[in-house]
Amino acid sequence: MNITRNNVDALNAIVTIELAKEDYQGNVDQVLSNYKKNASVPGFRKGAVPMSLIVKQYGKAVLFEEVNKILQDKLNNYLVEEKIDILGNPLPVSNESFDWDADVLKFDFELGLTPEFTLDLEGKNKITKFKVVADDAMLDEQVEFIQKQYGKLVSKEAVEETSDLVGTFTNEEEGINQEATLPVTAFRTKTNQKKFLNKKVGDQVTVSTKGLFDDDHKLMEYLGLDHDKVHGLEVDVVFTIKEINETELAELNQELFDKLFGEGVVTSVEQLKEKIKEDAEKQFAGQADQKFVNDVYEHLLAETKFDLPAEFLTRWLQTAGETPMTAEAAAAEYAKSEKGLRYQLVEGKVMSQYDLKLDFEEIKAYTVKLIKDQLAQFGQAEPDEKTVEDIVARVMTNQDEVRRISEQVMNDKVLVLFNEKVSAKEKEVSYKDFVKEMYGE
Structure with a gap:
């Protein structure tokens, strides 16, 4: 057996594997011998089928299979031993005039080589490393969120300015059918907020997605859309009201602080x-x-x-x-x-x-x-x-x-x-x- 490589260029190479009969014939003979022991052919006892008949019926198929096994094993080992980094898998080169009866079988494989390059981490760049801070506005929002989370939920008959809504946004053409829970104040404009006032369970309100919230990314959460779709989206959606609730905010006292962080950890x-x-x-x-x-x-x-x-x-x-x-x-x-x-x-x-x-x-x-x-x-x-x-x-x-x-x-x-x-x-x-x-x- 002989393996050689020809680098076509920096990114492509041909690996040639040459197999002599002694490289594969023993494997072929062993498999055919096992076939002979187990073959059931009319007119012959099991195990007494002439080898010539076995070779005629199975010889080529066994030859193909055993040679292919050797090729895969030798090619893989060669790539590892020679430390050749490739992209994809080797591609066998087609040869229409290939002669399986030749004394030496020659196979060519194309390789796509991994490119050589180096990285410069210390060069000039326009990269910004952000330090994200929790500003006062966010802290106030989080405190109110905690108060709502531990507050008392009260059901209401009609929507008020401070109500929380549970309902479903729908738009059949855009495939929108998303249940959402949000306060009336989540809607960016007073015009849209007023559309909901005094509405009751079962009522429907139609709003446009354009400028619906103070941040278009909220459309991802409330309408169940992916990031690429929300930007510039301008369609009407129908919100069907299922629940109208009011949250009585929890008092900011020691009982709440202990519940959140353990006894005495936070006191103000x-x-x-x-x-x-x-x-x-x-x-x-x-x-x-x-x-x-x-x-x-x-x-x-x-x-x-x-x-x-x-x-x-x-x-x-x-x-x-x-x-x-x-x-x-x-x-x-x-x-x-x-x-x-x-x-x-x-x-x-x-x-x-x-x-x-x-x-x-x-x-x-x-x-x-x-x-x-x-x-x-x-x-x-x-x-x-x-x-x-x-x-x-x-x-x-x-x-x-x-x-x-x-x-x-x-x-x-x-x-x-x-x-x-x-x-x-x-x-x-x-x-x-x-x-x-x-x-x-």
């Missing part, structure tokens, strides 16, 4: 706001970090230039799925997936260029911390170590959980790297403004 409204601010900004920090990581990747994707074996990948896509694609369909699919492929290559290069690796102990330690944090939320601040170990052991047997945790640990490593290497402008914003930055507005 000022401390309550400080606690809300602290917890909210921890959550915001995680979201801001993720945006920073995403923005760095987008910057690298835009600034790092490299070619791909586009023609090879398009032909590979034609045969990669369960159903073969036409050349036109494969070209369209490649065009759609090219950015995602480039993104994956940039992610992989970050890990290889900066030697970011994971080991089992890191994953396990992160899982231990995760479990302890979760137990603490349920009042077990100092859980028994045996209990933690048992839970961790169960988690580590779940491949999906291990994959998810591994991705998070690697994401944390990438964040540390980007914070160290990337020179970004820092900007302090409210959460409302951060949401606008998140969605490019």
